[in-house]
Amino acid sequence: MFKLNAATLTIATALAISVNAVNLGVRADEVLCRPTGSFSCQGSPNLPFPTLGQIPNFPLVIGFANTNDNTSPNCGDCYELTHVVNGETRTRFVTVGSNSDTGFINMCITEVRNLTGITGPLPDPASIRVDLVERPRSLCGL
Numbered sequence: 001m002f003k004l005n006a007a008t009l010t011i012a013t014a015l016a017i018s019v020n021a022v023n024l025g026v027r028a029d030e031v032l033c034r035p036t037g038s039f040s041c042q043g044s045p046n047l048p049f050p051t052l053g054q055i056p057n058f059p060l061v062i063g064f065a066n067t068n069d070n071t072s073p074n075c076g077d078c079y080e081l082t083h084v085v086n087g088e089t090r091t092r093f094v095t096v097g098s099n100s101d102t103g104f105i106n107m108c109i110t111e112v113r114n115l116t117g118i119t120g121p122l123p124d125p126a127s128i129r130v131d132l133v134e135r136p137r138s139l140c141g142l
């Protein structure tokens with residue numbers, strides 16, 4: 001017989017929370033901080049802004065996998081990003097505007113510092129973990 005105990009409850013809760021969420025590392029990227037910086041979705045019909053700085057929630061614009069060029073349907077997708085610092089969950093709404101390596105997002109370094117509270121050298125990108133859940137684009141001001 002299946003016995004319900006604290007451990008199985010913890011696992012069940014974790015699974016419920018992780019539905020549709022993707023857990024990724026975070027690479028700090030200076031280019032994503034520059035209002036006139038280049039972005040791979042530049043010219044996308046989904047993100048019709050000539051400059052990065054015109055994206056409504058700039059500088060909360062991220063690079064995310066499968067956004068290789070401005071024809072990607074992922075351009076302009078809006079995600080709710082969460083990161084836990086000392087038990088406190090921090091939330092940001094971020095717009096996909098550029099590309100990244102699989103398993104990571106790229107994010108403006110100032111926003112990485114704000115999110116993590118790290119002021120000194122940033123650790124290995126793979127050790128900065130965030131969860132992303134897709135949300136309506138309107139939550140990113142689109």
Ligand SMILES: *[C@@H]1O[C@H](CO)[C@@H](O)[C@H](O)[C@H]1NC(C)=O
Nearest residue numbers: 060091092093110111114115
């Ligand atoms: C940190 O980010 C939050 C949420 O985006 C924002 O409200 C706050 O002003 C930022 N703080 C700094 C110092 O940029």
